Amino acid sequence: MLNIIVDNEKFQVEEGTSVLEACRKAGKTIPTLCYLKDIQAIGACRVCLVEVKGQKDLVASCTMPVSEGMDITTTSQRVRQARRLVVELLLSEHDGDCQTCDRNDDCELQKVARDLGIRHIKFSGARATRKEDRSTPALVRNGSKCISCRRCVTVCSQIQQVSALVPQYRGFKTIVGPAFSSQLDSVTCVQCGQCAAVCPVGAISEREQIDEVWEALENPNKAVVVQTAPAIRAALGECFDMEPGTLVTGKMTTALRKLGFDAVFDTNFSADLTIMEEGSELLSRLKKALVEKKDVALPMFTSCSPGWISFMEYYYPDMLDHLSTCKSPQQMMGALVKTYYAKKIGRKPEDVFMVSVMPCTAKKFEAQRAEMNASGVQDVDVVLTTRELGKMIRQAGIDFASLEDSEMDAPLGLSSGAADIFANTGGVMEAALRTVYELVTGRELPFKNLHVTPVVGLEGIKEASLKFEDVLPDYSFLEGVTAKIAVAHTLKNARQLVEKVRKGEASYHFVEVMTCPGGCIGGGGQPRTTTDDIRRARIAAIYKEDEGKKLRKSHDNKDIKQIYAEFLGHPLGKLSHDLLHTHYHKRTRV
Amino acid sequence: MTKVCGCESHVDEQQLFLELEKVLDEYKNKEGGLIPALQIAQGMFGHLSQAVLQRISQAFDKSYSEVAGVVSFYSFFSTQPRGKHVIRVCLGTACYVRGGKQVLEALKKELNVDVGSTTGDRNFTLEVARCFGACGLAPAIMIDEDVHQRVKPTKIRAILSQYAADTAEVEKA
Numbered sequence: 001m002l003n004i005i006v007d008n009e010k011f012q013v014e015e016g017t018s019v020l021e022a023c024r025k026a027g028k029t030i031p032t033l034c035y036l037k038d039i040q041a042i043g044a045c046r047v048c049l050v051e052v053k054g055q056k057d058l059v060a061s062c063t064m065p066v067s068e069g070m071d072i073t074t075t076s077q078r079v080r081q082a083r084r085l086v087v088e089l090l091l092s093e094h095d096g097d098c099q100t101c102d103r104n105d106d107c108e109l110q111k112v113a114r115d116l117g118i119r120h121i122k123f124s125g126a127r128a129t130r131k132e133d134r135s136t137p138a139l140v141r142n143g144s145k146c147i148s149c150r151r152c153v154t155v156c157s158q159i160q161q162v163s164a165l166v167p168q169y170r171g172f173k174t175i176v177g178p179a180f181s182s183q184l185d186s187v188t189c190v191q192c193g194q195c196a197a198v199c200p201v202g203a204i205s206e207r208e209q210i211d212e213v214w215e216a217l218e219n220p221n222k223a224v225v226v227q228t229a230p231a232i233r234a235a236l237g238e239c240f241d242m243e244p245g246t247l248v249t250g251k252m253t254t255a256l257r258k259l260g261f262d263a264v265f266d267t268n269f270s271a272d273l274t275i276m277e278e279g280s281e282l283l284s285r286l287k288k289a290l291v292e293k294k295d296v297a298l299p300m301f302t303s304c305s306p307g308w309i310s311f312m313e314y315y316y317p318d319m320l321d322h323l324s325t326c327k328s329p330q331q332m333m334g335a336l337v338k339t340y341y342a343k344k345i346g347r348k349p350e351d352v353f354m355v356s357v358m359p360c361t362a363k364k365f366e367a368q369r370a371e372m373n374a375s376g377v378q379d380v381d382v383v384l385t386t387r388e389l390g391k392m393i394r395q396a397g398i399d400f401a402s403l404e405d406s407e408m409d410a411p412l413g414l415s416s417g418a419a420d421i422f423a424n425t426g427g428v429m430e431a432a433l434r435t436v437y438e439l440v441t442g443r444e445l446p447f448k449n450l451h452v453t454p455v456v457g458l459e460g461i462k463e464a465s466l467k468f469e470d471v472l473p474d475y476s477f478l479e480g481v482t483a484k485i486a487v488a489h490t491l492k493n494a495r496q497l498v499e500k501v502r503k504g505e506a507s508y509h510f511v512e513v514m515t516c517p518g519g520c521i522g523g524g525g526q527p528r529t530t531t532d533d534i535r536r537a538r539i540a541a542i543y544k545e546d547e548g549k550k551l552r553k554s555h556d557n558k559d560i561k562q563i564y565a566e567f568l569g570h571p572l573g574k575l576s577h578d579l580l581h582t583h584y585h586k587r588t589r590v
Numbered sequence: 591m592t593k594v595c596g597c598e599s600h601v602d603e604q605q606l607f608l609e610l611e612k613v614l615d616e617y618k619n620k621e622g623g624l625i626p627a628l629q630i631a632q633g634m635f636g637h638l639s640q641a642v643l644q645r646i647s648q649a650f651d652k653s654y655s656e657v658a659g660v661v662s663f664y665s666f667f668s669t670q671p672r673g674k675h676v677i678r679v680c681l682g683t684a685c686y687v688r689g690g691k692q693v694l695e696a697l698k699k700e701l702n703v704d705v706g707s708t709t710g711d712r713n714f715t716l717e718v719a720r721c722f723g724a725c726g727l728a729p730a731i732m733i734d735e736d737v738h739q740r741v742k743p744t745k746i747r748a749i750l751s752q753y754a755a756d757t758a759e760v761e762k763a
């Protein structure tokens with residue numbers, strides 16, 4: 001422990017702590033822009049300046065470690081003026097049309113300027129005017145708002161190992177972006193939106209599609225149906241200043257009805273369906289391998305996360321047969337709504353408008369994939385992020401916090417707790433095991449509270465194994481077999497796992513991959529800015545939702561049984577194949 | 591000051607790519623091998639095209655954006671084929687104060703290119719330079735090996751006409 005003084009008060013902090021973190025622990029507020037806790041501390045923006053006794057110049061607190069006896073001043077006229085100067089310089093080059101900027105509600109630059117009390121800008125810099133990049137379905141980049149903080153660069157290279165965004169050129173001409181300041185579609189961006197999730201300003205955001213939804217809702221000829229992903233209910237509240245980890249399932253449902261949707265369905269329902277299909281697919285692959293001694297691709301990788309799918313298509317096209325052929329829950333729901341449900345309400349697929357609310361920007365891309373037209377038209381018309389839904393609710397003048405709870409609609413609204421946990425890293429695996437283990441043995445998954453604890457939590461790569469014993473006669477080929485599983489989140493960890501599998505260093509049966517840190521709860525479309533503490537709070541909320549349900553296993557969902565009996569037939573059957581499964585193709589890496 | 595002229599090179603591109611592989615084998619596992627590999631590749635191909643850069647980025651297991659970041663950082667890398675004639679405008683102190691900047695602007699306008707770029711007919715590449723010892727008669731420009739002194743914006747057209755594209759030759763290329 002080191003003794004330090006912050007604004008004339010004594011504190012003790014651990015060695016290795018940065019001055020910034022030490023001051024924060026001491027309860028001080030220090031503005032930052034380029035800093036991202038545990039991810040980036042590079043001293044680039046210099047708004048975190050403080051005074052350190054004995055140092056001639058002010059220091060950037062995010063990069064300086066504390067030392068014994070350090071005497072720090074965080075708020076003096078000198079410090080304030082220096083910080084103001086730094087921010088005024090940024091603003092002088094910034095395209096600051098706050099009122100019409102999509103970050104008007106949560107912009108960090110705006111907040112820093114406000115907190116510093118900047119009233120006029122002494123400099124008249126040349127405002128950057130750069131072309132907007134609208135080359136992808138998921139994201140819009142607006143370079144004239146970029147403050148070159150490099151958070152996106154670090155996240156895209158360190159967390160996702162894609163490195164689509166890198167500083168180009170040098171000096172005053174430096175532009176953060178794809179190769180030679182081209183557009184995102186000319187590099188291997190997987191549209192995960194993690195860059196958008198960390199950008200402090202309006203320089204990268206999702207492509208906003210709110211007006212398309214308003215238009216559909218006003219159209220008397222359309223039945224407008226909405227689905228919400230498992231991760232929304234644990235995060236939407238943050239858009240209305242609720243504590244991270246507040247569950248708002250019931251309020252969200254009421255809000256969606258008030259917005260005018262004709263039916264409110266749950267992506268959780270199709271998550272349960274995914275478990276039925278994907279679990280059956282896994283068992284059928286295992287049977288082919290163990291009984292028929294066929295050469296099937298094992299391990300099987302999950303396929304719910306569209307960024308991960310693009311990643312495989314770009315980087316490992318030779319391993320696409322390892323991906324489960326199951327569509328993601330979003331696309332299963334889209335296909336069912338425009339076939340099964342459309343028929344029920346006597347409408348043609350083209351007269352039904354399907355909106356998804358997703359924690360994810362890559363889902364916007366997924367919905368536009370050519371394969372996602374099982375109903376004959378695009379199955380999911382518009383994908384909104386959690387943030388966009390928050391904005392829509394505001395635009396409608398709904399006071400979210402005061403809403404009553406309500407329930408989702410039948411027949412595609414009922415779901416098990418297994419579906420809820422699709423939102424968390426490790427959740428799809430746990431949900432699948434709850435069903436697969438019980439199908440094979442007739443007994444409940446032997447874990448306390450049904451939680452596969454080794455795959456719970458924020459560790460990057462998690463492994464577990466599970467032995468099948470006393471199996472039912474149909475599954476005798478699994479008697480005594482130990483299933484080996486692994487779970488990875490972020491593409492960096494996914495790449496490590498895939499490499500191990502490819503080199504034959506690991507022999508798993510089933511691997512879950514989610515593109516975003518923490519899983520969908522940390523998706524690129526979630527309320528900003530997601531930290532690990534917020535991830536943990538959302539994860540805990542999701543497990544709470546799961547534990548609060550009587551129905552905890554996908555195969556026990558009566559509406560799932562009903563849809564198989566009434567419409568689909570059986571898992572992996574002909575109609576399932578046509579509506580719920582898909583295929584992948586190689587993408588050329590640039 | 592090498593003259594690199596795409597249209598006179600008869601070396602088969604495929605052959606060059608095969609040779610590039612040898613270079614990449616040698617450099618890809620070396621610490622700091624990227625920049626020398628880029629330099630050699632530029633020497634071989636005359637410039638760094640997208641195809642060449644993509645091959646290099648894959649060999650070094652780096653993204654295209656990362657490699658582009660390095661290439662665009664250093665002014666000695668060129669991603670465009672160079673023109674038949676390279677024009678260098680001196681922006682050394684003497685030339686600058688005596689109107690080098692205006693000469694450069696006039697050239698940009700006349701050729702309709704930016705610094706570092708090549709005209710559509712691949713006849714001229716426009717570059718800037720620091721002093722080639724002609725300060726006495728500033729402002730100076732250099733076209734290939736010829737130094738032109740006391741250049742005025744109004745004289746530009748006349749000077750360029752001496753290097754006008756030989757249509758027959760361009761078509762051949």
Ligand code: SF4
Pocket residue numbers: 094095096097098099101102103104107108109110145201202203
């Ligand atoms: S990025 Fe922030 S400061 Fe800039 S215009 Fe948008 S809201 Fe205003």
Ligand code: SF4
Pocket residue numbers: 139155156160162163164165188189190191192193194195196
């Ligand atoms: S969307 Fe993901 S892959 Fe694309 S630039 Fe952003 S962080 Fe990188």
Ligand code: SF4
Pocket residue numbers: 145146147148149150151152153176195198199200201203204
């Ligand atoms: S795009 Fe956003 S995150 Fe990336 S450097 Fe610019 S301001 Fe920072």
Ligand code: FES
Pocket residue numbers: 031032033034035042043044045046047048060061062063
């Ligand atoms: S936050 Fe410390 S320099 Fe940007």
